Every structure is written in structure tokens, then in C-alpha cells.
Amino acid sequence: MDCRVVVEAAVPVYDVETADEAVRIAISKTGEMLNPDLNYVEIDMGKRGCPHCGNELEPAFIAADEGLVALELEMTVFNVERDEHASRIARKEIGQRLQNIPLEVLVVETIEEAEEKEEAEDDSRETDEASDDEEALPEFEDLMDEK
Incomplete structure (x- = not known):
């Protein structure tokens, strides 16, 4: 079975003034860490919501010219036995290249293209x-x- 796994990463960035700048730097920084070994991982802005009111928030939190950016990293894992197996493989592959960056698996979907x-x-x-x-x-x- 093949699975599509989406992992959320909290990427720290430094010397930024706006959320847009923080997101651009975080995507670039993450891309550099993943390439060339994991160039098949898609990098996108994460989605954050207010826990109290449910409103959507910016994917970056900025304080004192430093930011923490939520990114979603998507990859396809082939020939796995279960969803948990796909989740562990994705966390391991991405985590080895993104050292000291917290990861959380958001979605594991089975691909039934065949x-x-x-x-x-x-x-x-x-x-x-x-x-x-x-x-x-x-x-x-x-x-x-x-x-």
C-alpha cells in the first residue's frame, strides 16, 4: 500500500520583521536542508487556527525579530503495511535532515491509484x-x- 503523509514542522527563523518574510525564509531554509536527498518532499505554508474562536491565523509567529513558522511537508511513502508504518518512515526521513525542528504527523492518506x-x-x-x-x-x- 502507498500513503501520502503530511508532516507539520515548526521552523525557527531569525532577523525577520514580517510574517511573509518569515515564511519565505523558512521555506528556503527547509528546502536547503531537504535537498538534494529529499527533493520529492513538497513544502507549503502551514495552517494555524485560534484555539478559542477558530479564526485562521498567519502561519508565522514573530516576536523580537525572531519567528516560528508552521510548514507542511508532504511526501509519498511506498510499500508500507499500515498507516503507522508510513508515518514513522516519513518522520524518520524528514527528521534526519531537519535536526532540532519539531515534527508532528497531521495526515496519512492511503493512495489507491492502481x-x-x-x-x-x-x-x-x-x-x-x-x-x-x-x-x-x-x-x-x-x-x-x-x-
């Missing part, structure tokens, strides 16, 4: 067979009767 492709091919074959029957050319005698 099964979906087979079903889509079966459906298209059935549709093609039905359309072949409908679009068959009329018999010669039928054409002659119309004139």
Missing part, C-alpha cells in the same frame, strides 16, 4: 462496447429499402 485506474479502464471498455453496438453501420438491405 485500483482507481483499473476501475476507470473497465468503465471505459464497457462504454466503448456499448457505443460500438449503437454506432454499427446499417445493413446494405436497410439502406436499399430507404431509397
